[in-house]
Amino acid sequence: MAGKGSNSMQLRYYNERVVLDAVRRSGEASKAEIARYAHLTPPAVAAIVDALVDGGYLVENGKRFGGKGQPSAMYRLANNGAFSIGLHVGRRALDAILTDFAGQTVAFETHDYDHPNPVGIRQLGDEAIARFQSALGASDRKRLVGIGISAPYFIGGWDAELGFPSEVQLEWRTFDLRSYFADRYDLPVMIENDASAAAIAELVYGxxxxxxxxxxxxxxxxxxxxxxxxxxxxxxxxxxxxxxxxxxxxxxxxxxxxxxxxxxxxxxxxxxxxxxxxxxxxxxxxxxxxxxxxxxxxxxxxxxxxxxxxxxxxxxxxxxxxxxxxxxxxxxxxxxxxxxxxxxxxxxxxxxxxxxxxxxxxxxxxxxxxLGARASALGASLMPLYAMFGPDTGVLMKKGIDKKPLMIGSEYNRRG
Structure with missing residues (x-):
């Protein structure tokens, strides 16, 4: 019985993410539209949507009139349902972005440099994260779910083409970008190639x-x-x-x-x-x-x-x-x-x-x-959001990144 209950809970977590994905792709949707997209029964969708509204992840966005019967309540993602930070460490600039649950940019900044020195990258990243955390305030800061980083492969290389000092490549050989930020912040930190991160952003918003x-x-x-x-x-x-x-x-x-x-x-x-x-x-x-x-x-x-x-x-x-x-x-x-x-x-x-x-x-x-020049930073910020809220079948199969549940009364909801 315990095993059966565990499987049922995993299925519920997965279905919640499918519902969120349906709303994200649609911009707004009724419960009936979500049920058709997610291939779930209307009663199941109604229960999940109500729970997500109570948890602060969905909000009612008016009603749609004109169809048969009663007007349909429309739902969209709650902007303050969660927040994520993205850092794009480029060869000529660092871009930092703070995005909300609906994918809107809360804050963005860019910092140019002649070459990507690890010491300078650490300082710029730390300062941007501190400003973003301060901008969120105490309540919303509890809903900051992670930091995503995008950077080119071999970032310190190609010094002949780019004119980087020879020591830059040596410095990057001993500097672990993800580990540095993971050790400093009590948040999940994910890293991906910058071009792949840009593709992620285009996938979700383009x-x-x-x-x-x-x-x-x-x-x-x-x-x-x-x-x-x-x-x-x-x-x-x-x-x-x-x-x-x-x-x-x-x-x-x-x-x-x-x-x-x-x-x-x-x-x-x-x-x-x-x-x-x-x-x-x-x-x-x-x-x-x-x-x-x-x-x-x-x-x-x-x-x-x-x-x-x-x-x-x-x-x-x-x-x-x-x-x-x-x-x-x-x-x-x-x-x-x-x-x-x-x-x-x-x-x-x-x-x-x-x-x-x-x-x-x-x-x-x-x-x-x-999406232009912001794509890699935006894609980086999406990685923690999708790791926690994306409809990944790894949730159902208990594979991949451990994702916190969205259920009412869960640890994550108590934080928020």
Whole structure:
């Protein structure tokens, strides 16, 4: 009997998360709509929704009129149901974000630096977390569920391309980013590759609301990517999935990119922000950050267009190779580029893709992302929320991260 009760409780926890996911995806939903989405009986959904309202995770959001019978009460996620902090440790800046349960940004800040020194990263991260905790106040601080961190693989590497001091790479070899913050804060701390984190954000708040299978390409300091299949981010046993930087492509046509030995170059030398900045500087246009290109200076237009054409050609090669192996509905291109420049670059990618595409392939939709430079930080902040509240079958099977229950009277609800 005890075992049966335990299984029943696990099923209840899982169903709660399915209900929350239904509301998150819909924005707002009635109990009947939630029941259809979750494939649960109306009485079961009614009991779960009422419990989640009592626990502070859902709120009634008015009524819908116009149908048969009584008007339907609508429910949405409660903004103060939970909070999460995301830190994106980039090669040129640290972004920090505080998000609420509904995915709204409560606070955001960015801090530029010349290179990612671990001592500076610790200080910037600690200061941002302290400000966010102070902004929440005592009551909401109890509903802070964790810290998510996104960072590039080999963050201290590539010093030749980026001009980092040689000691930076050595410092990162002995600094464990996740352990540092986990030891300092009484909160779960999760870490993921920055391009994968950006794909998570796009999955939840961008194109993922329309497509469950897509490739996400992030044009950051170095190009990176993420693969989402059946609504789940795929990383692979070694983290290599959609690691687009080393993808082999033909040589660049830019006069600022040296030709490597051999028949091929790699995508990061053609479709990365550092290549764009280097091309501008090598041809006499001084630039500090890519955001300096919004609005576009007239003196930079020709050089930027040259990079866009070269970047689009390389991305099209990589995408054709990818969809020959993994079939997806859409390809999303996003990153650090100012929005007008990103949209124009994506149009050039589409043109190159059509010109190169061999017969026998059905092309995916290629579109610009919706989240921009904040995507990696936002994705990082989503990881603790989904670890605790996401409809992961690991809850049902007792696998993966241990998730606290949402049931009324649980330890977590007593904290709130």
């Amino acid at each position: 194109v993922g609301r329309r497509h469950s299978d897509f490739l996400h390409l992030s044009l950051s300091t170095f190009v990176g990517g993420g693969l989402v299949l059946d609504g789940t981010l795929q990383t692979g046993p070694n983290g290599n999935t959609a690691a687009y930087g080393p993808f082999p492509v033909t040589h660049s046509t830019l006069n600022s990119v040296p030709k490597p030995p051999g028949k091929f170059d790699v995508l990061l030398h053609r479709a990365s922000i550092f290549t764009l900045v280097n091309h501008l500087r090598s041809n006499g246009f001084q630039i500090t950050r890519v955001r300096d290109l919004d609005p576009m200076p007239s003196a930079a237009q020709v050089l930027v267009s040259e990079w866009q054409d070269d970047c689009a050609d390389a991305l099209a090669q990589a995408l054709i190779g990818s969809i020959s192996v993994v079939d997806v509905e859409a390809v999303v291109v996003d990153g650090l580029l100012p929005r007008p420049l990103l949209v124009d670059t994506v149009e050039r990618v589409k043109h190159c893709f059509v010109e190169m595409m061999p017969p026998g392939l059905i092309p995916p939709a290629i579109t610009a992302g919706e």
